[in-house]
Amino acid sequence: STHTEARYHKTTQREMLKKASTSLKAALKAALKDSDKDIYLPDEPEKRASLDEYNEYCHELLNTVQESPYSELPTIKEESSMLSEILDNQIDCYDQSIDLDARIGHKAVNSSFYGYKTHLAMTDERIITVATITSGEAFDGQELPVLVQKSKAAGATVNEVIADTAYSTLENLKDAQSNDYKLISKLNPSIIKGTRSEDGFIFNKDADTMQCPAGHLAIKYRIDKRSNQKKNTRIKYFFDINKCHVCPYRNGCYKENAKTKTYSITIKSDYHKNQEAFQKTQYFKERFKTRYMIEAKNSELKNIHGYSRCDAAGLSNMQLQGAVSIFAVNLRRILKLKGEVCPNEEK
Template structure:
């Protein structure tokens, strides 16, 4: 059963809160500022209302998760600290002597009660609503950017996958006959994929030639898995315990495995919208969604400030149609004229190279043609043809037998004369100076709220983590500006 509201606390020790927790304590001020009653309205459909014992107050559970984000604690450490930290108990509306929950309940709350909720949008809208009521948001400008979060579980290379599965098979064989160690091929000392495949093939041959192991389910299951892995396309050998995470590129030489959070923020440093995607997604494609979400939250948008990733053709057209000034410098690598297969190749502004739909980054770029002479100049991007040969999406993209794979774009900056003229104006240059603010906000999320690494696997878990972290930084910012 679901309680209707947080229960009134009756305890002879309540005066301890006034003695120990000062009036300017962050958690005390946060509890006074935010009406958490919206949690009941949003979660009532995920509880049974007429059967079973009364559930732990959902507002209290929500506040536990908020504390976890604010202080970057594990579930176990969070509950342990709640036993003795009176500021925590005051925030949770608990009596000083009241017992805390079991840490496992937090996992159940995340998985069962917060499912199917658009928690990220809901919490951001609540904080923007508070900021507008308090007269904090007065600007009509958005600053946009993205920040990356590494997956909790790292991606395994093809060699590691083969090694792990061959090891599992050997263990099964050793449990039946330990002397087989002498019959198996010598273990590898190299980290070359071809050597690993050869070793696994030899291992399979030795086991299949021994009739004692034929038909044993204990052996055939890991044996068939290894054989399938050897025969499988190398592209599919890239595995992780986090199935949603993808490889993204921070520069031409560095990458990460995880997610991206695309953020829109007012000039007062209140986050007004966010979307969370897998790591390989383009920043520019999220701009229109961020603007629309900010408008729904209550923002009036007249100016958007971002880097070159946001100056692509569609965004320029959208901004013009909606009478929005887009303060984002043109980049000839992004704002080209006619492009073929626009849905198959995305420009990664951090690496300065294109990425194909399989997530492979181009290895280099070469410019062809001379500026101002005849035809437009063309930038040609070269991809690793060995990856193309094994790519599961190669049909229609890679021609069998081809010795190279390229993608070319023509540079037609004349189609963006209005934006080119605007970016030379004083108004553009003045507004562009505000972009640094969002870099500081990204740093705060990562270094103070544990947003550098995902706390769980999957896109849903990442969205819950993002919702709590952004809610926390927004409320802290509102309290600071009110002070």
């Protein structure tokens, strides 16, 4: 899969000051509408004014309003506080998005993005057979059966699937066996209960830790060998209890007044044992080396076709962008395989 940032507007501090000062002036004019009094307000800087000029103007405006008899009116007090906070905190900028379908996904423990994921299936000839697009928090592994079935429906013959560790889940190993194809995906000991268990916990392979139904990552883990209990080894993950206190999914997941929140996984499965033996074979090792091709295709989509950022807000628009971009990528590849030259491409 590859991620795409949601469309957003980066609002600068100058724009924030302009917006806050305009709102304050509007609130003051509304208060003066039914009054015979008038207040002198400083002139707003010209459109090309610098940040320093806007800072000076906003300070003067704020002082004028606070010295007026209307400063304690609720609306004016609220707008004044907003403008004062921007001036005092010296906020550089903030990102503003109206994309209601986008979600936060994790590329690593300390790296996240806000947007969507595109899950791709590709042939050895580097032709994309099918793609599904989800919000950013979706788990990669759960899309594999869908990609396989859609690829078959599109006319592709699926004898094997080469993928990263996110796809070596229990459900995917079972699906590979039942649908008679080899899954060339390295095992991760933590991916034991599948793509998404009934309680909604999944293993986030990018962050290399467990993720709860609300999208929060575990802060640490512990391995319990339990040798004296004649039980299989398990991995216990610990979550931030402060996030659990206010989590909208806490009912049925977090016990009130509990001091910790943990989630345990028992390491056991014949499917995983068979896969572990398979990944030690020379065939597995040689075929797994070709997995880089999908990363190169993701890079092509992003760097050449602008797929790193959404062109418009909403999942349906992201799906349309994905369809057009993938069509263009496939067309370029087909022309190259046929020995023809793509438009705007040198021989």
